[in-house]
Amino acid sequence: MNQETAMSKLRLRNVAKHFIAPRTGQLTTAVTDVNLDIETGEFVCIVGPSGCGKSTVLNLIAGLDTPTSGTIEANGAPIVAPGADRGVMFQDYALMPWMSVHDNIGFGLNYGTPGEGLTREQREKRIRHFVDLVRLNGSEKKYPHQLSGGMRQRVALARLLANGPDILLMDEPLGALDSQTRLILQVELLRIWGETAPREQRKTAIFITHDIEEAVFLGDRVVVMSTHPGRVKAIIPVDLPRPRSEHIRADPRFGQLSDEIWDLIRDEAYRAIDGTEAPAGPKATAVEKVE
Amino acid sequence: MTMNVTNHRVPEQGVSRAAGVDDPASSQRSEPDAAPALPTATKPGAIRRIVSTRAFIAVRSFAAFLALWYLLAAWVGNPIQLPSPLRVAAALISLGADGELFDHALISTTRLAISLVVAVLLAVPLGFFMGLSPKANAYLDPVVELLRPISGIAWIPLGLFIFGVGDVLPVFIMVYVAFFPLLLNTIAGVRHVDGKLVNAARTMGVGRRAMLRHVIVPAALPTVMVGFRLAFAGAWAAIIAAELIGSPSGLGFAIEWYRQLLMTPKVYGFIVVIGIVGYLCDLALRALQRWLTPWAEGMELA
Ligand SMILES: Nc1ncnc2c1ncn2[C@@H]1O[C@H](COP(=O)(O)OP(=O)(O)O)[C@@H](O)[C@H]1O
Ligand SMILES: [Mg+2]
Helix, strand or coil: CCCCCCCCCEEEEEEEEEEECCCCCCEEEEEEEEEEEECCCCEEEEECCCCCCHHHHHHHHHCCCCCCEEEEEECCEECCCCCCCEEEECCCCCCCCCCCHHHHHCHHHHHCHHHCCCCHHHHHHHHHHHHHHCCCCCCCCCCHHHCCHHHHHHHHHHHHHHCCCCEEEEECCCCCCCHHHHHHHHHHHHHHHCCCCCHHHCCEEEEECCCHHHHHHHCCEEEEEECCCEEEEEEEECCCCCCCCHHHHHCHHHHHHHHHHHHHHHHHHHHHHHHHHCCCCCCHHHCCCCC | CCCCCCCCCCCHHHCCCCCCCCCHHHHHCCCCCCCCCCCCCCHHHHHHHHHCCHHHHHHHHHHHHHHHHHHHHHHHCCCCCCCCHHHHHHHHHHHHHCCHHHHHHHHHHHHHHHHHHHHHHHHHHHHHHHHHCHHHHHHHHHHHHHHCCCCHHHHHHHHHHHHCCCCHHHHHHHHHHHHHHHHHHHHHHHHCCCHHHHHHHHHCCCCHHHHHHHHHHHHHHHHHHHHHHHHHHHHHHHHHHHHHHHCCCCHHHHHHHHHHCCCHHHHHHHHHHHHHHHHHHHHHHHHHHHHHCHHHCCCCCC
């Protein structure tokens, strides 16, 4: 990481995104001055208070939205549209409610570019593989509304992985899980990402979370964002060894890093709580969450 | 609605949820149970379960309705105006025996089916077009809004003049009536497709055709089905009016025919048939809805 190589996997330069409310015409600066270079095989976590623009950044990288100013490049080429090389796991899963677990996992393979050139059998095999991987055997025929929150997240994860994207963009993917399942899936996620493989064989991952310890546990670096306007406040390298297991949480360095990040967002986190309870301060009145 | 376990004699396990606490008939039959127990196979439990099913409640309310009708008919005392349910039943049996009833019912339901198919073929593609293209919507919406408040029945005299008496007039009226709820619900369904799902498909490299076929259409389908049931309800109400005046056959025609002959029990008989056929069709549509859009349970007509 010390030598800036010629080409990053992802490169964000002075990215800003403004939204204009259709009725009132009011301008919101969702994010501004975002500069970020992400290398191949890197696992980058983004933390920050609600409304700081984490999802906005992810959508811009996905190509679902275009930046108001600045540039975003993947493999040296500007991002102009969504593409299956950048897979997204959405905050509320975005599963097709009319499709079974099996068909949801196979959605990209059956109807999108990831399935191009694959026979029916090959696609089926791939779907079954990822059903197994997220341990949804026996639930293939169920519909999303028949699943628990945790199962839906696993379907979304399997769909993401089945499409074989180069870059994984995950928006609070483990947020709805109970803490035990969450710990298990964190380890599993690292395995799927390729923690034990050499760096160049790993996928590139961007992982949004509101859980600082989760960010430290998973990430090579943690991007800390702040709000009003949304910007990158700090980028903390996580110098913990890999592969990581649950025991790494007992490592003193783990606690140090978590504290360091917490110190960076504590003020804003408290302000956000005050804002929701009593909109008294001059800043608090401007805190309008739209999610 | 939860049942008060301590103060009432309540059947175990909440078997009579639908009947509720305000149903003395079913709760009197139950032993005093302190706490809800597991369902047992004992006889009183089984009887209570049957007595408090929805079907049984429907039977009881229907019996009460017939009794009221009977009393009212006796009080009116003029079978030409209001025959007793027994006379109507006799008329229904004789109409059924010589097949007349089924002939007219079949004619009307055939017209209904044809009209609904035509209305779907016209309204649903147009609804998708208007829902997907703001420009098309801007051009077409004013016309739709202008025609929509005009009742289908308003077109009957004109239709009589253009199409004459026959099959075309009732079909025309029904297509007109069914068209608007289908169109407006299709447009609404297409417009309210969850943008997240479209975005998810885009990130998987789904093209325009697959997007329409595998995202927009299924996402809009529950709302289209709601429109279809509304279309049916409107069309079934309108067909009777159209057949009263503009047709030589069908349930509406039969009502008018027997009215002129002052054979009131048969008039009532046909009215009953209209109700029953309409009810059965709605049941069939609900089944279709459950089969086509099983994920959208609970999305109901207002
Ligand atoms: N489509 C949109 N239209 C208007 N404002 C938006 C839109 N999306 C996000 N925002 C605003 O941008 C800011 C950042 O939102 P978001 O990226 O969702 O934050 P986060 O994911 O960190 O909670 C918020 O203030 C939000 O109100
Ligand atoms: Mg978000």
